[in-house]
Amino acid sequence: MIFKKDRFDGRESLPVLGRIGWKPMPRAAFRAIATFALILLAGASSLHALDFTRLEDIPIQENGRKKPFLVFADETLLALSGKTSLKADAATLHSVEVITSLWLTPTGWEKHPLILVNNKELKNKIGLDAAPKYFSYDDLAANESLQKMLQEVAAARARNRKAKLNPLQKAASDVGMRLALFEGLVTGRIVTLLPTGAAAWSSLGADDPALLTLQKGLIRRDQAVFDAGLEALRQEQGKEDPHFQADPQKIAVETFYQRLHPFRWAWILYLAAGVCLLTMAGRLAWWGYRAAWMFVLGGFALQVLGFVCRVFVSGRAPVTNMYESIVWVAFGTILFALIFEAIHRCRYFLLGAIPVAIVSLILADTQPMILDRSIHPLVPVLADNFWLTTHVLTITLSYAAFALTLGVAHIALGKVIIGSKPSPALYNYLYRALQVGVLLLAIGIILGGVWANYSWGRFWDWDPKETWALIALLGYLVVLHGRIAGKWGGFGMAVGAVLAFQSVVMAWYGVNFVLGVGLHSYGFGSGGFPVALGFVLVELGFVALAVVRKRRKPALAAV
Amino acid sequence: MSVSQATIPRAKMIAERQKRSVAWRIIHLLGSLQLALILLATIAVACAMATFAESSFNTKVAQAYIYKAPWFFVWLGVLCVNLFAVTLTRWPWQKKHVGFVVTHYGIITLLLGAMVGLQFGFEGHVTLNKKNPPVRQVTANRSIIQVESPADGALYVMPFDASIARPTEKHPRILPVPGTSFRIIVDAFSDNLVKEQKLASSQTGGPGVHLRLKSERMNQRIDMPLAMNGKTPHEEDFFGLASIILQPSLPQAAQSAAASETQMVFARFAPVVQSESEISGIRVLLSEDGSQVTLSGPDSASVTYRRSEILKSPLTYGPAVVMVEDYWPDFEMREGRPSTKSQVPNNPAILVRIQMPGKTAKSKPRLTLAPDGAGITYQLERNGAVYASGHAKVGDKFSLGWADWEAEIAECLPQALVISTTKPGPPSEKGEQGIPGFRARLESPGNPPSEPSWVESGNISSLTNGQNTVRMGYGLELRSVPFLLRLLNFEVPRYEGTETPSNFIATVEFEDLKTGAKKVRTAKMNHPASFPGTFAANITGINYKFSQAEWNPRDLGETTLQVLYDPGWLLKWIGSLGICLGIAMMFYLKPKSQ
Numbered sequence A: 001m002i003f004k005k006d007r008f009d010g011r012e013s014l015p016v017l018g019r020i021g022w023k024p025m026p027r028a029a030f031r032a033i034a035t036f037a038l039i040l041l042a043g044a045s046s047l048h049a050l051d052f053t054r055l056e057d058i059p060i061q062e063n064g065r066k067k068p069f070l071v072f073a074d075e076t077l078l079a080l081s082g083k084t085s086l087k088a089d090a091a092t093l094h095s096v097e098v099i100t101s102l103w104l105t106p107t108g109w110e111k112h113p114l115i116l117v118n119n120k121e122l123k124n125k126i127g128l129d130a131a132p133k134y135f136s137y138d139d140l141a142a143n144e145s146l147q148k149m150l151q152e153v154a155a156a157r158a159r160n161r162k163a164k165l166n167p168l169q170k171a172a173s174d175v176g177m178r179l180a181l182f183e184g185l186v187t188g189r190i191v192t193l194l195p196t197g198a199a200a201w202s203s204l205g206a207d208d209p210a211l212l213t214l215q216k217g218l219i220r221r222d223q224a225v226f227d228a229g230l231e232a233l234r235q236e237q238g239k240e241d242p243h244f245q246a247d248p249q250k251i252a253v254e255t256f257y258q259r260l261h262p263f264r265w266a267w268i269l270y271l272a273a274g275v276c277l278l279t280m281a282g283r284l285a286w287w288g289y290r291a292a293w294m295f296v297l298g299g300f301a302l303q304v305l306g307f308v309c310r311v312f313v314s315g316r317a318p319v320t321n322m323y324e325s326i327v328w329v330a331f332g333t334i335l336f337a338l339i340f341e342a343i344h345r346c347r348y349f350l351l352g353a354i355p356v357a358i359v360s361l362i363l364a365d366t367q368p369m370i371l372d373r374s375i376h377p378l379v380p381v382l383a384d385n386f387w388l389t390t391h392v393l394t395i396t397l398s399y400a401a402f403a404l405t406l407g408v409a410h411i412a413l414g415k416v417i418i419g420s421k422p423s424p425a426l427y428n429y430l431y432r433a434l435q436v437g438v439l440l441l442a443i444g445i446i447l448g449g450v451w452a453n454y455s456w457g458r459f460w461d462w463d464p465k466e467t468w469a470l471i472a473l474l475g476y477l478v479v480l481h482g483r484i485a486g487k488w489g490g491f492g493m494a495v496g497a498v499l500a501f502q503s504v505v506m507a508w509y510g511v512n513f514v515l516g517v518g519l520h521s522y523g524f525g526s527g528g529f530p531v532a533l534g535f536v537l538v539e540l541g542f543v544a545l546a547v548v549r550k551r552r553k554p555a556l557a558a559v
Numbered sequence B: 001m002s003v004s005q006a007t008i009p010r011a012k013m014i015a016e017r018q019k020r021s022v023a024w025r026i027i028h029l030l031g032s033l034q035l036a037l038i039l040l041a042t043i044a045v046a047c048a049m050a051t052f053a054e055s056s057f058n059t060k061v062a063q064a065y066i067y068k069a070p071w072f073f074v075w076l077g078v079l080c081v082n083l084f085a086v087t088l089t090r091w092p093w094q095k096k097h098v099g100f101v102v103t104h105y106g107i108i109t110l111l112l113g114a115m116v117g118l119q120f121g122f123e124g125h126v127t128l129n130k131k132n133p134p135v136r137q138v139t140a141n142r143s144i145i146q147v148e149s150p151a152d153g154a155l156y157v158m159p160f161d162a163s164i165a166r167p168t169e170k171h172p173r174i175l176p177v178p179g180t181s182f183r184i185i186v187d188a189f190s191d192n193l194v195k196e197q198k199l200a201s202s203q204t205g206g207p208g209v210h211l212r213l214k215s216e217r218m219n220q221r222i223d224m225p226l227a228m229n230g231k232t233p234h235e236e237d238f239f240g241l242a243s244i245i246l247q248p249s250l251p252q253a254a255q256s257a258a259a260s261e262t263q264m265v266f267a268r269f270a271p272v273v274q275s276e277s278e279i280s281g282i283r284v285l286l287s288e289d290g291s292q293v294t295l296s297g298p299d300s301a302s303v304t305y306r307r308s309e310i311l312k313s314p315l316t317y318g319p320a321v322v323m324v325e326d327y328w329p330d331f332e333m334r335e336g337r338p339s340t341k342s343q344v345p346n347n348p349a350i351l352v353r354i355q356m357p358g359k360t361a362k363s364k365p366r367l368t369l370a371p372d373g374a375g376i377t378y379q380l381e382r383n384g385a386v387y388a389s390g391h392a393k394v395g396d397k398f399s400l401g402w403a404d405w406e407a408e409i410a411e412c413l414p415q416a417l418v419i420s421t422t423k424p425g426p427p428s429e430k431g432e433q434g435i436p437g438f439r440a441r442l443e444s445p446g447n448p449p450s451e452p453s454w455v456e457s458g459n460i461s462s463l464t465n466g467q468n469t470v471r472m473g474y475g476l477e478l479r480s481v482p483f484l485l486r487l488l489n490f491e492v493p494r495y496e497g498t499e500t501p502s503n504f505i506a507t508v509e510f511e512d513l514k515t516g517a518k519k520v521r522t523a524k525m526n527h528p529a530s531f532p533g534t535f536a537a538n539i540t541g542i543n544y545k546f547s548q549a550e551w552n553p554r555d556l557g558e559t560t561l562q563v564l565y566d567p568g569w570l571l572k573w574i575g576s577l578g579i580c581l582g583i584a585m586m587f588y589l590k591p592k593s594q
Helices: A005-009 A027-034 A044-049 A069-081 A095-104 A120-125 A137-141 A144-159 A167-186 A209-220 A223-239 A248-260 A262-279 A282-314 A322-344 A348-366 A385-417 A424-455 A464-484 A490-515 A529-552 B005-020 B022-030 B033-056 B059-067 B070-089 B095-120 B535-540 B569-588
Strands: A059-062 A065-068 A085-088 A091-094 B122-129 B135-148 B155-159 B173-176 B183-190 B193-215 B220-227 B234-238 B242-246 B258-266 B272-275 B283-286 B292-296 B303-306 B315-317 B320-328 B331-334 B337-340 B349-360 B366-372 B375-382 B385-392 B397-399 B406-424 B437-443 B453-456 B459-465 B468-491 B505-512 B518-523 B529-531 B544-551 B558-565
Touching: A059 A069, A065 A069, A065 A248, A069 A085, A069 A095, A069 A167, A069 A248, A085 A095, A091 A095, A095 A167, A095 A209, A120 A167, A137 A167, A144 A167, A209 A223, A248 A262, A248 A282, A262 A282, A262 A322, A262 A348, A282 A322, A282 A348, A322 A348, A322 A385, A322 A424, A322 A490, A348 A385, A348 A424, A385 A424, A385 A464, A385 A490, A385 A529, A424 A464, A424 A490, A424 B569, A464 A490, A464 B033, A490 A529, A490 B033, B005 B022, B022 B070, B033 B059, B033 B070, B070 B095, B095 B569, B122 B468, B122 B544, B193 B242, B193 B366, B220 B234, B220 B242, B220 B406, B258 B283, B283 B349, B320 B337, B366 B406, B375 B406, B385 B397, B406 B453, B437 B459, B437 B468, B453 B459, B453 B468, B468 B544, B468 B558, B505 B529, B505 B544, B505 B558, B518 B529, B518 B544, B535 B569
Parallel strands: B242 B366
Antiparallel strands: A059 A065, A085 A091, B122 B135, B122 B558, B135 B155, B135 B468, B173 B183, B183 B437, B193 B220, B193 B406, B234 B242, B258 B272, B258 B349, B283 B292, B292 B303, B315 B320, B320 B349, B331 B337, B366 B375, B375 B385, B397 B406, B437 B453, B459 B468, B468 B505, B505 B518, B529 B544, B544 B558
């Protein structure tokens, strides 16, 4: 029995896990709660008649922190349906509309297909249609084989809190959590809007005047009544001692951030920069380069703004999960490209960095189910700003530098493939970027060791995450030493930069999502494996093609 | 470092000396880039394989075959030689070599530090509870076998990790018992030993009941045989949440008994303390030969009695009443009951009961059973109040009112013993930890081999062969530290509105055994407590560090701290600094050459 750190992730006591053993609530029960919602929801699309903007920045406490209602709604709908808007009666409803309606006028929603079940095997096992992705609460709550699976999962968890679920059980448990979340919403239990003078906020009572007014406003689609309800709610919130209330500045900043989507605009601007660089050639090249600079700087500024908001809201460095680290690496890649470009003015750095940044940011923007973008409180083991900032920022910046080398190496190899000869200068740029990566990775690994030594005792324990970081470093060292030994030149270095980056992918993504063991368990997740594997295979194919082309034309590509 | 035009005379000199001297040739060979590339590549590949092995098997496999395998250490040794030799090949060093030398020596220093830490340091853990007296032993992360040699009575210890290369009947491990011609043969291993308890009819036993407990929701079934020893009740614990007792007759309802504590005190081992409420804090010591009993307490002076004079007679000690209920000169568990092997005080033990008036017993839910003709009568209590009672015959079932648990009377015997046998259970699920153990037998010349028996980790077992007995223990090594450790307080703050811990804060008191000086320190997440914790100790690593490792959500007065003693700490720091500075110098501080 050797006690390992990962038990300290503390996640076993998140309410989400506690809810798995839920019992389907008799439907009559929550109907009863909703009976005072006298009039049935006439039709979801007519919700559009109301303006919810003023609800969006009302603070709510959820998951260990206080956040704007907008964020709560986005996150909750994402958890329920896997997206932040919902199609109903040919209209698109935004998260705030859906969640507010679920909360205030739940009747009818239990028949609406909005709960995501995307695991085909699970659908097959519990006898659901394979085609649709969404099912209604009623369908799922009445499904006996699903209920049986959920009981099995609960029993397994009761026997062993850390029981590893098989993929099918995991999928069932996810659906179970969605059902519990739905119940929490329609009963209003999880809509904890009221400061109580203690750590935990509470939900509004069934006869709360603000709640009744909001309901009236929503049912009658009366903006004035609805706004009066919001005003009453704000006043009720304001009664409690300020110490227990949300920080209004943080709520304002987070609402701003949530509405703005800075990282989405950033990739759009980077895309514009890439288009300028590639299309404006010849006489326009000078203008294209200028325009690209402007667009990249704009995107970069938006990323800075996004990070400033996240850091202000969370109070920590923005690299605590996969989503944040991907966005951060895109940022770092652009940062290094801008620095090098300012020195060398050669286009290659921008050309290399832009695709990397765009791909990373699009992934982060479009895969919210795999890359969780919400701000969670940190597990205790990470809750140390100094070490978190120095170690994780250094490591991820090294990944960013390597991503830049990947981009530059692609340009060089691409040139070889199309039969032109990369200049020695290009290889020198590649070498410069490699240096930054190697230095930062070495420092990052060592800082990790020092952090581990300081806070847990041991410096190095062959934990998969640290081992793969070391493997990546060794890989890049092989690339550099081989060049010194004269085993290969610039071309070999470019090939090596692409190959060694695969070990970065492994250290960054693979350990958390493929191996799934070790102490860095707080970053574990699942999903995206085919994409990652596809990436690696495409890269290997690309390298192989370049090598073949180079062999055929040794005279041309020789450096 | 590539050779540029300006360094041709130097390159010539280096080439010349290789021609002249064999020593230089060897140095250049050892420091060659080819060797470096091979080393870097093989270490990287080996590590990659190890991580996959860890993912598909477990950490121990990866460590046994790669990370902690002898060949890997040899390889790292070769790496050090290569790193050192390559710096010599550049001799005499120039200004531009500073970064290069510092980096390479940094790696060597770091690896040296790691070796020092591995050789002279140790890692372990200790579980502290607010209610418990100070401890001075911690559990090291190393499993060992402990053997008591019959020749000199001394304890012998050897590292024994059977979970990797499992002993089998074909490949047994043979352990000679020091000082004797006996041998212990270990020929099977199990990760998950289970104790099977059975009720057996016996002339010497008291009434017995076999209770079968079932929960549909938990999908679990537990067999619980109970048998009284004469009129002595038999009490079993139910997951620490409730207790089940078989006694001659049902107790009066709502009886609030004074809290009592029992201590099984050994002359040579740590006592086993069981308490219904707070621990009394009274320490009972038994002399080596079992003749004297010493009582010491938190607020009373210690007193020593002759054991023979106080056996079975109550003593007042401070506010408590202490009674030595039983004595065994050569203690042994036989058929699940304490007994003595001989009248020679080889392993003296006493059973002490301490009554504490004024403190009432904490009331866990309790199921009391009493034999009643062909069946039993039962009574269920919570907080001293009876909420169910009745009569049950063999085959009857009744609900316990603890979640959905239900009890069934499987068997009733008028005279029975509970016989417990240890045997391998089904392989434990991935991620679950069973009790490991191995099968062993004792061989001595001139005797047929003894019956094999299963040795459970964390327990002491006796192997007997004819007249010869060898006592052995298996489990994680206990190490004494030069100070006493006591948990004063443990806090688990939570994130607002949730049960998610935001930190773990243990306040620990250290008492230096030499000087008696006491120091209070806190261990938080990311902020370990250290002892002695002085500046010099922190710098050199001659320091015991305690960091949070595990907590018990059911008992917030308990925490497990990881313990680390690492004299290689300073070397690791210096090495780390050297690597970082060296690389930076190599890349960015090159003197401008023409």
